[in-house]
Amino acid sequence: MMKTIALVAHDGMKTTLLGWIERHKTFFADKTLIATGTTGKLISETLAQPVQCMASGPLGGDQQIGALIAEQKIDWLIFFWDPLSSQPHDPDVKALIRLAVVWNIPVACNIATADFIIHSSLYRDGYARAVPDFTAHNNRMRHTHQP
Numbered sequence: 001m002m003k004t005i006a007l008v009a010h011d012g013m014k015t016t017l018l019g020w021i022e023r024h025k026t027f028f029a030d031k032t033l034i035a036t037g038t039t040g041k042l043i044s045e046t047l048a049q050p051v052q053c054m055a056s057g058p059l060g061g062d063q064q065i066g067a068l069i070a071e072q073k074i075d076w077l078i079f080f081w082d083p084l085s086s087q088p089h090d091p092d093v094k095a096l097i098r099l100a101v102v103w104n105i106p107v108a109c110n111i112a113t114a115d116f117i118i119h120s121s122l123y124r125d126g127y128a129r130a131v132p133d134f135t136a137h138n139n140r141m142r143h144t145h146q147p
Contacts, residue, residue, distance in 0.1 A: 006065045006074045007035040007043055008057060008096070012082035014039060018046050020080075020111050027118055034068065036061030062092040066099045072131065077107045078114055104129050 005028075009017040021028065021043060033051040035043055040053035054061040068074045077100045079093075087093060100107045106129070108114035117123055 004032040004074055005076045007078045009039045009080040010082035013080035017080045062096045066096045069099045069103050077105055
């Protein structure tokens, strides 16, 4: 069951994310929420529930959430990024989304996708995502020839 949700929003998308969260307040009531800095504080105020706040995105918050994804501690990433403005930490943003894809974490980058996920019968029925097995990748250097 997807109970731990990471939430991130660029400055130009914070209002959009907060409005979407406000409309789905009951959905988040029993979820563990983790967010980057300011976004987390705003979400906590909007929902009147605790949110674990990481650093601000440009100060490493995106990377902190990426680490939690790699540690299998995040079930879903909601990342409303601003497609119309450049971000100084764009490589961090790409790395975060890449990790979500690597670990098969659902990612919603806009309202439409977020709506599809929370209204999906897969979500309601307790979807269990397939966790990739990277054993072969992790062991690839163990079988090299030694002189």
